[in-house]
Amino acid sequence: MTHLFNPAARVFMALFALFLLVETAIVMPSAAIAQNRIVEAQGALESRAWLEAKGGLEPLEIITSTGPHDFLVEMARTEGQREHGLMFRRSMPPDRGMLFGFESERPVTMWMKNTYLPLDMIFIGKTGKVVGLAENTEPLSEKIIPSGAPAFSVLEVNAGVSARIGLKIGDLVRHPLFAK
Numbered sequence: 358m359t360h361l362f363n364p365a366a367r368v369f370m371a372l373f374a375l376f377l378l379v380e381t382a383i384v385m386p387s388a389a390i391a392q393n394r395i396v397e398a399q400g401a402l403e404s405r406a407w408l409e410a411k412g413g414l415e416p417l418e419i420i421t422s423t424g425p426h427d428f429l430v431e432m433a434r435t436e437g438q439r440e441h442g443l444m445f446r447r448s449m450p451p452d453r454g455m456l457f458g459f460e461s462e463r464p465v466t467m468w469m470k471n472t473y474l475p476l477d478m479i480f481i482g483k484t485g486k487v488v489g490l491a492e493n494t495e496p497l498s499e500k501i502i503p504s505g506a507p508a509f510s511v512l513e514v515n516a517g518v519s520a521r522i523g524l525k526i527g528d529l530v531r532h533p534l535f536a537k
Contacts, residue, residue: 417456417512418531419479423523428514430456430532443513444471454514458534465504465511469494475516479524480508485535487528492519510534 414429429452433439439457443449459465462483469476473496480489489505493516504511512530 414453415456415532417454419522419524420529420531421523421525422528426522428452428454430454430512432534433457442472443474443476445473447473449474449515451515451518454512454518456532456534457511457513459509462507462509464506465508467491467502467504467511468500469496469498469502472496476513477516477519477524478502479512479514479519479530480504480506481510481512481530481535482507483509483536485530485532487524487526487530490519490524490526492516 415432417428417430419426419428431454433442433455439459442457443455465480467478475496476494478491478494479487480491482488488508489503491502494502510530518524
């Protein structure tokens with residue numbers, strides 16, 4: 358133990374500790390960036406895998422006072438699919454969306470974590486009736502977005518779509534997920 362009291366040993370230990378601190382400061386941010394890239398790549402692969410497993414996109418129709426409006430949607434039925442949602446996407450065609458299905462009607466909360474696209478979130482009851490609406494959600498926000506009423510499903514579309522088609526609470530969404 359006397360070597361720890363040796364001045365040369367103390368200088369060496371101090372320099373070694375400084376080296377570890379500097380190395381950590383350099384490596385940690387790089388590791389975080391690499392991890393983000395891995396997560397983004399996994400997200401893209403999972404999105405493609407969901408589409409392939411499901412056979413692609415499903416038709417969905419929204420009926421408003423301005424008439425019927427047709428969309429093609431990806432389905433998010435499992436917990437993993439719902440957790441991932443539209444994260445890491447950089448674009449989405451104007452007639453596309455993602456439909457999140459749940460097991461039962463209940464209050465639903467969403468967020469925009471890791472979601473680069475501004476979205477409109479349309480909360481839908483079991484019969485296909487629109488029960489809530491969150492327009493122009495803020496990309497990358499972790500703010501909780503509540504359904505406002507029990508919902509069976511959430512449809513995410515590009516921001517501005519709801520206003521463009523004149524969507525209102527009470528309008529109807531047609532898709533096999535909803536009871537007839």
